[in-house]
Amino acid sequence: NRGSDSKAGTSGKVGIDLPRSDSDFWNSYNSYIEKGVKAGDVSALPRTNSQNDIGKLVANVQNFANQGAKAIVMAPQDTGAIASTLEQMAKKHIPVISVDTRPDKGQVYMVVRADNKAYGQKACEYLGAQLKGKGKVVEFEGALDSINGRDRSEAFASCMKARFPAVKVIALATDWKGDVASAKLQTTLASDPDVNGIYMQAGGVFLQPTLALLQQKHLLKPPGTAGHITIISNDGIPEEFKAIKAGQIDATISQPADLYAKYALYYAKAALAGKTFEAGPTDHGSNIITIPNGLEDQLPAPLVTKDNVDDPDLWANQLGKS
Amino acid sequence: MTDPTTPTPDGPAPPPAVQAEGVVKRFGPTLALDRVGITVEAGDSHALVGRNGAGKSTLVSVLTGLHVPDAGRVSFQGEPAPAAGDTAAWQSKVACVYQKSMVVPDLTVAENLFLNRLGSGRVRWSALRARARDLLAEYGVEVDPAARAGDLTVEQGQFVEIARALSFGARFIILDEPTAQLDAAGIDRLFTRLRDLQRQGVAFLFISHHLQEVYDLCSTVTVYRDARHVLTATVAELGKAELVEAMTGEAASHTAAWHATSAARDTAGRQGAEAGPEPEAVLRADGLGLEGAFDPVDFAVRPGEVLGLAGATASGATALGETLVGLRRATAGRTLVAGRPVRPGSVPHALGAGIGYVPEDRHRQGLVLGRSVAENATLSVTDQLGPYGTVLPSRTREFARRMISSLDIKTSGPGQPVSDLSGGNQQKVVIARALARDPRVLVAIRPTAGVDVKSKDSLLGVVRSVAERGDAAVIVSDELDDLRVCDRVIALFHGRVIAEFDSGWTDRDLVSAMEGLPSGGDKGAEE
Amino acid sequence: MSDTSQLTAADVAAPDRAPSGAPRLHLSRYRDLSLIPVILVLGVIGFIVSPAFLTSDNLIGVLQQVSELSLLVLGEAMILICGRMDLSLESTIGVAPVIAMWLVMPSSGSATYHGIGLLPGWTSVPLCLLVGLLIGGFNGFMILKLRVNGFIATLGMLTMLRGLQDGISQGKSIVEVPRSFSYLGGASWIGAPAAVWICLVLFAVGGLALGYLRHGRALYAIGGNSEAARAAGIRVDRITWIVLAVGSLLAAFAGVLYVGHYGAISSTQGDGWIFQVFAATVIGGVSLNGGRGTLFGALTGVLTLQLVVNVTTLGGVPPLWDKFLYGAIIIVALIISRFASGEKQD
């Protein structure tokens, strides 16, 4: 697996750490990264995987540094505990590209992520519109200690409060666990049978359990029919698209795994080349903003509904090909 | 090298119940059995005696298939022993009461009795309990078959194991020190049962350190010494002295304890004389009582005196002993050492006040089995083995060596785990621990349980010597041999003092007192 | 009783033994019922916080939610009773179905997951169970033959099997599974999910076996004092081995139910469950040192844990304090049960 190292494209190698290997979304991301590396976008050291463990991540990054990496791509799932590592890298003048999360502290060359607050915002607006501003919505929150989960929850909550005060939100802590979500949803349905909206913060974990439960309870009514529960998901994985086509869920927000990978490598290359960026719109329809500890390229996260579910530009629709 | 010319009561006709030849068993470096043999004729009751660590229990585990011998042959009724591991087959040949407890504490008495004999199909618990009750009744043990085995007293537990072994209907039964934990009454009940079985032609291999029992029960005796076979003879032809000599390998100096006693009595007397009418008691219990165990008692132990607390099962004697050493908090009265009251219910304070303790059950309270002999022997003196609360290994080993040699503990060295010692030697380690602090008062509960004759004398001698040097000792026991060492014996029965004897009591008086039938006077000078 | 003359000591002992004997009995029985009061308390609280609590919908829901966990608890309880432990159950529930899928799913086609299509789809359930058996067998081999420390060995297996699942499934959830595989977990018989009936039956069978069959009782003897058990002619190693295998078998079966229940083989299925499994088993009165406890107790343990979740959800606990409350309730429950049984726990 070190074969790809040999054909050094630009000067110096990039150390790439993959955050975890047990989630559909991240595995797609991983595969895009591999594609990119194979395609010679950059020459990379052997990929490491921190299995969602900050200790491993820090160790891996240090190993990259020891092995002479000139730039580092990581996706720290823990945005706090990466701080001192970022500072070390800054001292060593190794630029760091942080994918998907925005480190709380420590210099980064570029943060490549879609705006998670926007996710919550969009979900809220969609549900609010669909429910005509009233009803009961169940929200599967991710882990409380995950920045992405928190951003989505906060944005969703504040938007609901501000714009759809008549909608009652039942927030359920799930720790990103499908079975927990299913159990709590089942309980909630027993106490509030009139739930008519669901927002799941991660389709990857919540989709199947939720569908299975609703199936069992005969609550999977096609859109438009009475008693239909409006469901909006998040991630934009192929299963969600299937569900949308099948009319089981209404929408999802496509978290662009492909763009994450593409621009992670893009900025890594740029960093090797010593390029610098500043805030403002980019050539790829996104927007770079300034954050206290660097820049953040906020990639677009399109809302996917029945209407645009077949859009070939959506990453999930490209998986089959190439 | 068994002695083939072993005289057998009933001719050569039936094959021997068990025959073992050239059995060798090593435990790591320790040679536990060195080419030994034994032949138990059918229907014979055969005694196996030897000093602690001679290899008796090891032979037992070889004969019952628990250990595979490194060399040698074992055969039952003439046919070779079953394959190792095929425990079921072994059980059909031989039943055994092991020296170490083989009850499952969390199971009921009934289930322990019929362990793995619950029959096929559904277990009928009520029926099982009924059978258990009958079985136990044969031994006159009043135990609720539904009680947790772990909650039984040591004695009752022992009887459960005996009843289990004898209930197999095996033609050959091994009993490894079954009487070590029994009181006189219990031993009677056991022996009547065994004699019944003898009459039915069941063969026994009987291991005990009470030589008298050997003479009472057995017709043949085999002696092991240091893992080797020494002799096999008919009991009738072998005098006690010769037997002891065979075991110890030296001219018997039995009755050592006796000299000790008489000597001690003078010294005690003399000191009494010098110190005037009321010498300061080393240990005094005034109104000491424990709810539910024993009524308040008063007694004082003078310097140079050994006091005996005689009590059978559930007499409260042990409870009294355990209260004295602070393991149980007295509900009435107090304990004084040299006039100063001891904080009740606190072992450290009792130790500090100079009370040494030999607990009743060495496995429960005596030893940390996983740890070395040295560590166990010095457990209560860790504060004396180095400056500033340190424990120096050198001093620990040194200390342990002294104990090992003075108590004649058979071990491969201070570093050997106690769990590898033979039963009797483990007991010696416990006593070493009690003596480690040079206690002013030594409270010993059944100090000689499972200890061989010679060691018994030397141990009792040790207890005496505590008294000799002007301190005092209390022996809680129902073994007459232990009590003989005492200058004074208080007999408890069901939590009450029922009689008090000066030394020179007769066995009959004391035994009947322990059984609750005080024969009034404490006179009678013959032994 | 033979002749009285020699019975004095025992006779006298009897009076004060009797009382000490009786309570014991109750105690040991209490030990398994000690969670009943806890469950009652939870029931009352649930009833107060929400009328929905006592609806059959909700209660059946609770049962269904614990169905998979309870099978792991069933297995672990038996393993603990015979004095061992197996941490790898939480990974077996995930890897067994995945291996089965890998063997039966066609190597090409529309399905998002491609296996090697070695065997027809209907074999998937038997395959899954077989894999469970093999895993348990291997655990037994390490623990009983190689004599390595069971805790670490199964902890290593836990990690290894989870890794194996990631490797084989490429970390994906597997959504398309053969009909037969997802049937049991999804079906519902006479008004309640099939899984619930199955679990209840399995617990009943297990309970009877442990209570009334010779080999069942042997587990207690082995766990309580394996040396005594061996001396009594019980085939300690063989039975332990079988128990370990059955435990993993149950875990694999739980995997089958899980897939039907949640509609996919999740890549994190069972992840982190082992704590709950132990919590449920031990709080239910099964001793970590072996030889004590009943399956019924273990079952009450699982139900208690899930009822806590159910009640806190109905009560609408703020997510931020959800976990805190859960832990606190566990501790309170533990204390209640300890004083309900009046027995010191160790």
Add this chain to the structure above:
Amino acid sequence: MSDTSQLTAADVAAPDRAPSGAPRLHLSRYRDLSLIPVILVLGVIGFIVSPAFLTSDNLIGVLQQVSELSLLVLGEAMILICGRMDLSLESTIGVAPVIAMWLVMPSSGSATYHGIGLLPGWTSVPLCLLVGLLIGGFNGFMILKLRVNGFIATLGMLTMLRGLQDGISQGKSIVEVPRSFSYLGGASWIGAPAAVWICLVLFAVGGLALGYLRHGRALYAIGGNSEAARAAGIRVDRITWIVLAVGSLLAAFAGVLYVGHYGAISSTQGDGWIFQVFAATVIGGVSLNGGRGTLFGALTGVLTLQLVVNVTTLGGVPPLWDKFLYGAIIIVALIISRFASGEKQD
């Protein structure tokens, strides 16, 4: 030694007893060294897979990476040796610093996290340690006074404390901490991180205490047979309580180091560590049943685990199979050490 006539038996014994003392000792010593061969093997592999392995940078890195974990292992080892267990350590490492911050951080200002600013910043470290002590003390109270099952009690604490951390920190990582708080974890003394030196010293002190202090030795007696220890006049409950408190204290201190090391109080810090803690401790030769093992052994345990991670990372194992390999290596290591010590483990 009284009269020689008594010694015959011993004398006779001497010949074949004498040699036996040594080997026994060795065995028990092997038990603690049994991981050395494993570590050597790992070293060789590491050297083969990557030249970077034997660089001081890398090796010191390994030491630093385990510094926090090793403190938990130190605490757990002592607790296990005296026959108890404490699962809550993994949450203590996180909640203790958070509570300290909550007390010292100003309730308003630029910092992203707002506490109640009750106390000045320099008190944060002592506060953190104090919190650790209190947590350990509470565990001791539940286990020794209420006599509830220690496993469940501390498991409940694990969840509760983690929940408490989420609650107090609103699930956020806390980035701004007082200088004094982050110093130790970040500083580096004579060429190596301070944390490494501190851990080594603490292990040395602990090892000496357990080996050569009476109260240290007492742990072994208590863990081996608490009743015997009690009968020998050892204050069992008091010492156990102290050990539990010290264990949590160490966990809290590990928290301090963690914060300095990673630059923030992570909201998930310590999450899921307890498995590694037990793995390291037990693979290092400490018995789960108490009374056996040494701190040195435990230390080799931690190092082994981290070396595995280090080597697999350097070797560039494909991510999907990384976990699998890790688990497999643990098992192999376990088997090697078992046969190296030649001792059956249980």
